[in-house]
Amino acid sequence: MADFTGATALVTGAAGDIGAATAAAFAREGANLVITDRRGDALEEVAAGLKASGAEVMTHACDQTDPEAVSVLFDAVRARFGRLDAAFLNAGYGRYGTLIDLPFDQWRKHVEVNLNGGFLMAQGAARLMRDGARGGAIVMNASTAATHVCDMLGAYAASKSGVRMLAKSLASELGVFRIRVNLILPGVIETAMTKSLIDDPAVRADALTNTPVGRLGKPEDIARMAVFLCGEAAGYVTGAEVLVDGGQTLHGYPRWFSADYAQAGAEWTPHTQRPSP
Numbered sequence: 001m002a003d004f005t006g007a008t009a010l011v012t013g014a015a016g017d018i019g020a021a022t023a024a025a026f027a028r029e030g031a032n033l034v035i036t037d038r039r040g041d042a043l044e045e046v047a048a049g050l051k052a053s054g055a056e057v058m059t060h061a062c063d064q065t066d067p068e069a070v071s072v073l074f075d076a077v078r079a080r081f082g083r084l085d086a087a088f089l090n091a092g093y094g095r096y097g098t099l100i101d102l103p104f105d106q107w108r109k110h111v112e113v114n115l116n117g118g119f120l121m122a123q124g125a126a127r128l129m130r131d132g133a134r135g136g137a138i139v140m141n142a143s144t145a146a147t148h149v150c151d152m153l154g155a156y157a158a159s160k161s162g163v164r165m166l167a168k169s170l171a172s173e174l175g176v177f178r179i180r181v182n183l184i185l186p187g188v189i190e191t192a193m194t195k196s197l198i199d200d201p202a203v204r205a206d207a208l209t210n211t212p213v214g215r216l217g218k219p220e221d222i223a224r225m226a227v228f229l230c231g232e233a234a235g236y237v238t239g240a241e242v243l244v245d246g247g248q249t250l251h252g253y254p255r256w257f258s259a260d261y262a263q264a265g266a267e268w269t270p271h272t273q274r275p276s277p
Contacts, residue, residue, distance in 0.1 A: 002231025004031035008081040009230065011035050012064060012121055013091030015042035017191040018141065020049075021219035022088050025227045027055035034077050034084075036062045037091065064091055064117035074124040083132045086230035087125040089118055090141040094156035094193055096257075098268060107155050114159035119166060122181075126174055135178030137230040140167040141222065144185045144245050148253035152268055164241065171239035180238035182229045187245025188254065189217035197256060202272035210254040212247030 009026040013019040014035035023035050027050050035050070037043045040061035047059045058080050062073045077084055093113035095106060122138055129136035145157040146164040164183055171181035188194060188207050198204045198216065207216060225244050228234055248254050259266040 002029050002227055002233060004029040004086065004227075004231070006030070006032075007085035008032045008034060008077070008083050009086040009088070010077065010084060010125060011088045011090060013037055013141075014046055015039045016090070017219040018186075018189065018222045019088075019090045020046045022090065022223040022226050023050060024053075025220070025223040026086070026088075026230075027053055027057075029227060029231075031086070032056040032058075032081055034058045034060065034081070036060045036064075036073060038063045064121050065112040067120055070117075070120040070124050074128055078128060083134065084125055084128040085132075085134065085136050087121070087129075087136070087138045088141065088226045088230065089121045089125070089138065090226075091117060091121070092141065092160075094153060096152045097155075098152060099154040102155055110155040110159040111162075114156070115162040115166070118163050122166065122170055126170065126177070126179055129179050130174075130177045136180070137234070138167075138170065138174075138179065138181045139226045139229045140181070140183050141226070142167070142183055142185050142241075144187050144243065144249050144253065146185060147241075148249060150253060151255065151259075152257040167241070168239055175238065180229075180234070182234070182237060182239070183241040184222060184225055184229070185241055185243050185245065186222050187211070187217055187243070187248040189219060189222060191219060197270070200270065200272070203256075203270055206272045207248075207254060210248055210251070211245075212250060215246065217244065217246060 009031040011023045014023050015037035043059050047057045050057045062069050142160045142163045146160040150157045167183040255271040257268045258271045259268045
């Protein structure tokens with residue numbers, strides 16, 4: 001897909017399904033890897049697999065909501081590799097729940113991890129790229145929920161919508177340093193986050209019915225797009241938002257949950273359990 005030989009690529013949220021798949025994709029293209037996640041033990045497991053394939057890997061556990069921890073991370077990258085060429089900012093947080101009953105600490109965690117953490121990581125990556133004077137590419141992972149109403153995921157959607165505008169603003173400002181910034185909008189991807197819903201046969205069938213390509217997404221689908229956007233083949237692409245959703249949003253946003261609006265105080269239930277008319 002691209003030649004990253006001699007280049008350094010950062011992947012955040014690398015202990016998760018999408019992050020691990022993207023780190024592996026960068027490794028196959030010859031990149032030196034920096035992988036980070038707040039879960040140190042899980043991160044080491046991912047690193048072991050990458051090193052077994054021959055990749056040069058630096059692991060660094062980091063809470064991206066902590067400005068000091070993020071600063072230490074990028075100091076370590078500078079000391080180890082002296083450069084940063086690509087960054088896939090993937091770490092995120094999402095929980096289901098109605099906004100009216102959502103505890104404030106849950107709202108705050110969505111904003112802290114997704115938006116504030118995304119900003120801190122993007123800023124750190126951009127500064128290292130600027131100082132290297134070689135340009136670079138940053139890809140931020142958002143969600144189709146950043147552009148559509150997503151019932152029961154309002155805090156996640158709001159924070160990812162902020163990530164969407166952050167990426168566009170960065171693309172504009174960082175062009176003077178020849179740093180490109182793009183955004184991926186994944187649809188329903190089979191990960192630990194979606195497992196609790198799509199393991200339900202009715203929910204899976206409903207999601208498949210609304211996916212024109214006839215299957216749900218895999219972490220590798222996002223990984224391939226992230227590596228492409230960071231590579232030279234996408235050298236004239238910046239400020240773009242790329243849907244990787246199998247066409248799920250062609251006719252609107254697939255509903256995970258629904259309620260009978262004709263009934264005052266109706267409960268939200270999995271969409272496949274809605275009562276028949």
